[in-house]
Amino acid sequence: MVLETITRRRMIGISAAAAGMALLPLYGRAALEAVTWQGEAMGAQASLVIHHPDRAKAQGLVAATVAEVRRLERIFSLYREDSDLTRLNRQGFLVAPPKELVDILQQSRKVWALTGGAFDPTVQPLWEAYSRHFSTxxxxxxxxxxxxxxxRLGRVGLDRLVCSPERIELPVRGAALTLNGIAQGYVTDRVVELLKAGGIERSMVDMGESRAIGSAPGGRPWRVGISDPLHAETVLKVLEVEDRAVATSSPYGFRFDSEGKFSHIIDPRSGATPQRHASVTVAAGQATIADAFSTAFNLMDTATVATVIGNSEGLEAYLLSHEGKWRHIPARTPVLVSKAL
Known part of the structure; x- marks a missing residue:
């Protein structure tokens, strides 16, 4: 039986096949031509399965994928003392920054503009304030x-960040960046590019956010399950996707206080944690975009989300209310496949 349904945020995994190859279960017995790898990536357990008629090619793709994820972690991670992001936050500037860091910040600025500042990687000082307060x-x-x-709000503002291929500079003393609302999507997109360049035509890539390459076996869409934010093992809705990315964000993912009044999704415009939705799932052409918008949409009411989607290309959202009701806001223009079951 082919594994076609990926449940959000349970495990990082890739099941990929070259043209004409059948995909086998991601966590099941692999065929002779499959090369597998298990370990840790992006702070989670990871499993890679590559099917290719050339075993050496499959081994090369696995090695290249793992190396790429490790390389990007050394750029984006907040939890590594040697990462470029950590150095930037520590010293306030970075000379000759990695091109990937410049790229992700440029993409962040586009989402920041489209969401009226709801998505802002400079929100980190507010996160630190909540963390310090509730750990006391x-x-x-x-x-x-x-x-x-x-x-802390005085330190926030992506519009004041200096960002160029030559230099990145934080706006004021004590400012800091977090890429937790976009980096997993960015890494997913980079892995997809790597696999496509290696001849992979069918894959479900999940590096914290999901992105499908082509269709599932039999020409059917891939299936991505959206979990109950309070019970991760329970799937509430299944999306069918082809060549699309899916990202989910929820205030239930982490809360600073025992009563759950203050979540990790902080509004960079007010410093509050409004928790407007139980979860937000976004489908888009790229995982970077889906990841960032799923974070921002948690801070917007339904009408504002619909306005943003109406001004965007190929973006759609599934909003889950705290009462368990769904609201689907379709893309402005039709997409290949993206429907809910």
Whole structure:
């Protein structure tokens, strides 16, 4: 049986096949021509299965994929002391930055503009304020003071970031970046490019966000399951996709306080954590775009989300309310396949 349904955020995995090859189960017994790898990538357990008539080619693709993920982690990770992002946050500037860091910030700026600032990687000082507050014994359940939030908001603003191939510079002392709302999508897109260049014509790539290459076996769409934000093992909705990316964000993913009033999705415009939706899933042509918009849409009401989608190309969203109701906002223009079951 072919594994065609990927459940959001359970495990990072790739099942890929060259032209004319059959795909086998991602976590099942592999055929002789399949090359597999298991380990850790992007902070999660990972599994890669590459099917190719040339075993050496398959081995090369597995090795190249793992190496690319490791390389990008050394650029984007907030949790590695030696990453380029960590160095930028520590010293406030970066000379001759990696082209991938410039690229992801340029893409971030486009989403920032389209969402009216709801997506902003410079939100990190606010995240640090919430984290520090709620890790302090006896901290007030009402969250950081208005004075602290206001001071941290003064460090936020992607429009003030200096970004060029020659230099990246943070706007003010104490400013910092996080790419947690876009990096997984970016890594997914880079892996897709690598696999396509290696002759892969069918694949489901999940590097924290999912992106399908072509169709599933039998010419059917790939199936991506959207999990219940409170019970990850339960699939609430299944999307059928071809050559599309899917990303899901939810305030339930992480909450600073025991009562769940303050989530990790912080509005960079106000410093609040409004939790307008239980989860937001976005389908788009690229995982980078889907990832960033799924984060931003959590901070917007339904009408504003619909306006943004109406001004965008090939973007659609599935909003889950806290009462368990779904709202589908379709793309402005038709896409190949992207429907819910």
């Amino acid at each position: 014994p006896g901290a007030s359940e009402t969250g950081p003071s208005a004075k602290i939030v206001g001071e």
